[in-house]
Amino acid sequence: MSAPLSRAVLIAALGCSLAACQSSAPPPVAPVAAAPAPAIAPLPAGSGCGPSVARTQAIVAADVRTGDLSDAVGKRFGADLDKAAQACAAGREGEATSLLAAAKARYGYR
Numbered sequence: 001m002s003a004p005l006s007r008a009v010l011i012a013a014l015g016c017s018l019a020a021c022q023s024s025a026p027p028p029v030a031p032v033a034a035a036p037a038p039a040i041a042p043l044p045a046g047s048g049c050g051p052s053v054a055r056t057q058a059i060v061a062a063d064v065r066t067g068d069l070s071d072a073v074g075k076r077f078g079a080d081l082d083k084a085a086q087a088c089a090a091g092r093e094g095e096a097t098s099l100l101a102a103a104k105a106r107y108g109y110r
Contacts, residue, residue: 041058048088
């Protein structure tokens, strides 16, 4: 090999190994803290229209808080649930149960 060519090869090899020595692994990525799970109060227990409506109201409120349900839909759903709650409070359990079932079906809840 001629001197200029061997010098060029040596410089290229030296440059590559220096570049390899200077390059490092990508910096570590800082872990992202997971958002805490939203605290949901215990759901009302019991049977009958009162606890059933109250459970659905609590679930809807939690879904609005977490963004799973928009504010506007939550308000409409809440108004429908208020009608069921009023019927229940007036002793019209059959009507309240029907209003609750209709509201849940309208908004895709079971």
